[in-house]
Amino acid sequence: MATQSSRFEFDPGFEDDRLRIVWYAIIGVLVAVGAYATYLRLTGGMATTNLTSIVPWGAWVAFYIYFVGLSAGAFLVSTMANVFEVEGMHRIDRDALFAAIISMAVALLFVWIDLGRMDRMYFPFLWRQLTSALSWEVHAYVAYIGILVTELYFSMRIDLARVAQRASGLRQTFYAALALGRLDTSEGSQSFDQRWLKRAGIVGIPLAIFLVHGGTGVLFAVSKARPYWNSGLFPVIFVISALLSGTALVMVIYVLRTRLFDGDSVDPDLLDRLAQLLIGFIIVDAALTAIETFIAIASLHPHEIETWQVIMYGPMSWSFWWFMIGFSWVFPMVLLTKKSWRRTPSVMVLAGLSVVIGIVAVRFNIVVPAQIMPVMEGLPHGSYFPTLVEWGTSVGMIGVGLLLYTLGAETLPLTPLTGGDHE
């Protein structure tokens, strides 16, 4: 919590220079690996993947829905501050929005590299198909990114103006440009911003829930050729697991950025609030998944049962038991149960990271197993594990995301200059 005296102190970026170097070095390695893998992908085409016509969607699609989920989740957490005005949440408003924007950018990179014809990536804006969920999604993503940027602008504009007023030269031009020239820091201008922030958020909520992430779930659920996806609960679980991963991400970012960038201490009440949200989402996510599994198995539909057998006992079952159940539900749940742990930043970072990693397995277990069972008896079974090129490009794109986030965190007033809540 900033005090009156530090009211307009603006010093973003790492507190510790050594840490900065180490962090950028790590990102550099990730991006370099990714660049080489991307070179191989571009020259070698789709043959550099382990995808086949039987398993046409793999790691890239899994990461794509993972990052869309992360984004939608982080965005919905931000609306708790700027739409529902939950007390004490304003501190993480911008962090959540900025993370949502970066996640979305990374998600689109994953979609892009997955196209057989990357050069035609703009075609969905030239030709459409009303009945295609994917066609709708592409447009929803663009609208959603627009909402996110608008929101971040209205949330951050007043602080950009404050910084611009005190800076000079190039820095002043930079921040003034980001504020789109609106340098008024009066009460009136602030309430104008808050009004529009709320309006954008209200438009954004249904967009994020029904179109962006629910829609991504629909994309799979409409595929009646794959009974494992073809259920009405499926898109709902998509949204819940998105909330789960988004909340966890925001929690991790909040602690790390407060500690490492602002050099402040973490607000234990805020941390506790996020932790409790996380508990709720874990319970709902696990419960809905259990219902879905039960319905699938009780249907005695051979396709459903065999798909679940692949998930639970197949060669990749470790990802289900260890990552999906272990990392995204059980382990964080254990850490979250104790009140004193919920108020301990390091423990919560651990819980948050565990969820963020665990949900990756959730996404893989959505995409891959449904393609292992042949659509018709007599056709071959699929099998899939990503190649090094697929892993390498994925690591690279995640690296790009981390880089963009860090650059933003080093230049933008993501922590409200006035401390926590809007005045």
Added chain:
Amino acid sequence: MSTADDDTLPGIPNVGKADLDAMVEKERPDPREELADVEADTDLGVAMAEDAQRVARGELSGDEYWEKYDEAAAAEFGEAYQETPNPAVDAGDQTVSTETAESLSCAVGSMDTVATESTQVEGDGPDGGIGAGDEKWGMVIDLQKCVGCDSCTVACKSENRTPPGVSYNVVMEEEHGEFPNVTRTNVPRPCMQCDNPPCVQVCPVSATYKMDDGVVNIDYDRCIGCRYCNIACPYGARYFDFGENYDDEVDGAGELTSSEYGVDRGPREEGKSPIGNIRKCSFCTHRLERGEEPACVETCVGDARNMGDLENPDSDVAQMADSSRAFQLKEDEGTDPNVYYLK
């Protein structure tokens, strides 16, 4: 080969070579009679034909032949002669020398150019190009006749020149029961050309669509390669072209591609469609358009596959599709395939 007339194989009647030649001679139409029906000069025609045979026997060179007849042909056929490329003057493999070729009054271009031009003229015709036919194409496969030899799969691969990993047609072999009560069914599976195709439903750029003749088309120039249709097809009929080739197995495997959907795409090259696109059976639209049956139907050993117009009640396929033996794969999916099977 010096096959003597008395060189008989057991069980085969000895027909002398002279007899055979006489048979050919008897069947051969009289050139004068044939040419009498044509407007052009009969004497010139007979003379050119006789000399052409001499060229074939090597008694006359190509150069001499064309020098002898160039003027007469130009006078007789006028513009038609001057504008049509001379088949003897074909790029790379011509049977007359360049000097002679240049001295001729006819056009000197390769026959390939003529062929390409004329097909394009047909394709751009007023009646709407590929797939606009009045028929509604359907296929009926008689499972009692299918012997599971996979000839259709092979014929399809060579007709459509599909790369490794892409097989528009497969024969699914199902074994049922336990020894000794085992039955085996072979189910050939092309694209069903569904009436309600889920693949068309999901394509974000409308790159795949139904044509008037019922065939589901893929526009390789529009497809972005997202493989959503691949996921959505309940029959596993779609294949992604990963860009692999048979170069190690076959010399010059990629020199030619099939003119699927009536589009000639020249040689198969990296980064060029259909590489990076989705592919599937097109009922050999390019063959249907020229009045031929799909390659699999034509090749079928057991005569199990039939092709025809489902909307014509008199057609064989319409009658077979109506029979009590007829069924479609995955009828409850609501896709309404245009491929029927007879049990």
